[in-house]
Amino acid sequence: MKRLVLGVAFLGLVGMSCSSDDDNSNENITPDSTFTVTIENIVPVQAFLKSGVFNTPTGDSSPGPATPGKKYEFLVDAGRSQKLSFVTMLAATNDAFFGPGNDGIALYEDNGNPISGDVTDQVFLWDAGTEVNEEPAVGPNTVTNQSGPNTGVDENGNVLLMSNVTNGEAFDFPEVNEIINVSVTYMTGTQFLITIEDLADATLSTSLGDRVAPLSPGVYVVHGGTNPLFTEGESDFGQGIENISEDGDVTNLLAYTAENTGVTYPASPGVWAVHDNGTNPLFTEGAVDYGNGVEGIAEDGNTAALGASVLSLEGVSQGAIFNTPVGSSSPGPILPGSSYSFTFDAQVGDHLSFVNMLAATNDVFFGTSDAGIALFNSNGVAVSGDITSNIYLWDAGTEVNEEPAIGPNTVTNQLDGDTGIDETNDVMLLSNVNDGYAYPAVNSVLKVTITAN
Known part of the structure; x- marks a missing residue:
């Protein structure tokens, strides 16, 4: 990759x-x-030019999930030839995460001008294919109900758009822009402010009623090529996306990206x-x-x-x-x-x-x-x-x-x-x-x- x-x-x-x-x-x-x-x-x-973690919601004093109404913010430096990718878990699920597509999010227009604005339409809900899906917030091995990290039935599947998943229990997820908002704000020079917000009314309609849909801490990378963190239709690379998508644990992916960051x-x-x-x-x-x-x-x-x-x-x-x-x-x-x-x-x-x-x-x-x-x-x-x-x-x-x-x-x-x-x-x-x-x-x-x- x-x-x-x-x-x-x-x-x-x-x-x-x-x-x-x-x-x-x-x-x-x-x-x-x-x-x-x-x-x-x-x-x-080196796979990545820049990398890092976002784990503390704005206004909070310690790392944790972004619950509805809260957001993560972080700064990145990127050149015209680079793009942004990230991974954050849709908590209350087994192995669902938000992230851009294989190409990442371009931070410059074709004419070289930096972008600013809402880029949520370039973010998708993915199934990591590592754990069999249960009903969000209801299943015993969803992240909010499991007895400990890394429980649930292994799936050995592929990373797919959630809308294309047929394995496990079917669930009607809201549209991405009903849960999350992602925006890019150009600051100065080559610096951009990235905002990942869990919307105030982000909910999942379950058999037990409406449940909140928090976002987990995540990892970001600035990269030049495609498929920096995963490839649609292929199995998880085994570098740490599974840990984020199942448990909101950034440790492994953060270590991997740090080791592979540079020019x-x-x-x-x-x-x-x-x-x-x-x-x-x-x-x-x-x-x-x-x-x-x-x-x-x-x-x-x-x-x-x-x-x-x-x-x-x-x-x-x-x-x-x-x-x-x-x-x-x-x-x-x-x-x-x-x-x-x-x-x-x-x-x-x-x-x-x-x-x-x-x-x-x-x-x-x-x-x-x-x-x-x-x-x-x-x-x-x-x-x-x-x-x-x-x-x-x-x-x-x-x-x-x-x-x-x-x-x-x-x-x-x-x-x-x-x-x-x-x-x-x-x-x-x-x-x-x-x-x-x-x-x-x-x-x-x-x-x-x-x-x-």
Whole structure:
């Protein structure tokens, strides 16, 4: 169920090509060794970008159910490419819960504007398929009558819309909007207030008369793909929905979502260069971007400008774009488990530099030091092995940073290429930038190796 969603602009731009290709070289060079560089994306796949719990009704001092007239409220941050999903139990039942459909609730319109308003029409009553249904508020194993948690007859069924359920005792449930109201209020930036209200007149008409219909504490996630918590027509994933839908217990699902929350970072195509010792052809730490095309890679994963100019840069003897993942037939970013590879010839004294984007950011890129990596040691022996420790994350200083994967102008959320607030700061190690956001370590995203033949 783990899925990754990339921005349209990013996917469109990374496939751009230029006149140089991986076998460009200076014919006057007599190679001493042939090198192959592999750049592999090793970042863990995260199912959710944000997650959390709602368990204390507004005005209450401690966690508990939202009885008729009460509501849960919580804040979420979400980018244009993300959606909201949640699960809360319809108490007095065996295993019924409210939640959006498989796609979740979009928090932005197609034009990128944030939404505000009633979204109850995107919320449904589901049967978890884990416990045989009894008459709500009457059956001995409904949550308000059971002798203890997790009682009742196991069903081993599928998650279905309650309106499509045929197993167990039939019951005429009210319409969703007669029990619950869900609204989204845009606050500021990328922040939204989510309100889940148990309506004051929320009742269930049972054989023993009208009974109240409370809502349990629940869990929410902000996600990019579909089916984040369950799939209609399939069995429960076993990650904690059963505990919420049968007992209103958020413990297991909250632990699972917390463990699987974070940014899944792609890495963009890039450009490599072999150059003379003592030259900084791509950028210089502590100086503004040269304007040679590093900005295009750092902001959009767009290799066109730097790919076209790399062979004319100071000290460069060879250089080219790398943009097609190993085993793929077309250009694109490397997702977790995929890699780029390129090969070149070099001689003693040569250095290697390359740059490619840490996608989901505004202008952060991977790269060697500004002087590159020496391809031979002081004894003239060619370098081979894992060189990830010689790769750094850099801030290009060309666009104001926003929260990765959330900010509206990060590459996976922007509506078009080259958006965002311009800045003219120096190229800096990302570790020296204090923007208030969290970034991964290089070796948690990439593994870079070089092999000399």
